[in-house]
Amino acid sequence: MKIQNFKFYEKGLNRFFGPLEAKVLEILWAKPGLSIKEVQQKLEQQEERLNFNTVMTVMNRLVTKGVLNKKLEGRASVYEPFDTKEHFLEMQSKEITHELLEDFGPLVVNHMLDALEEADPEMIEKLEQKIKALKKET
Incomplete structure (x- = not known):
């Protein structure tokens, strides 16, 4: 997978992604297979208060970019990084x-x-x- 936008003046994952996308990825690399609600709760632990729909939009955008996989487990979707x-x-x-x-x-x-x-x-x-x-x- 080739990331289209490389931001020269950023650091770390922010060179490839927006700040919230990078935080979501860090959470899922640390613990793959989380639901949107679980990621939202982890973001709140980092003092990042976000609406459920915002987190869902970011995670689905990462699926579209080919960075996350989404699968259905029961009634909830869980997400995991495509790669380490x-x-x-x-x-x-x-x-x-x-x-x-x-x-x-x-x-x-x-x-x-x-x-x-x-x-x-x-x-x-x-x-x-x-x-x-x-x-x-x-």
Whole structure:
């Protein structure tokens, strides 16, 4: 699934979703299989007082976007993320990286390398291992 709107100046999940969508996803990643009412109650625990219809609209919008699955259990619909948070972020960051490389090529690589000056040594070590593995393949 490809998220259409990437917000450059936001942080975390808010780069891909609205703030309420991101909160709903965090709740469902922590505990999949909740109803709208249960998500609404969890949002209230976070001091987010929202109308049931607002929460329902947001959750159904996430179903339409392909991020949540909706299934009927008895008389209630329950929702769960289509993917794990880790896999979702992995796929989105991969997509963004490919698009940047396609559009800007060497400039992106240079800027990523410049950013490594601020990275921790473990990340640099992983990059070195990846480069060695790529060299062996060619």
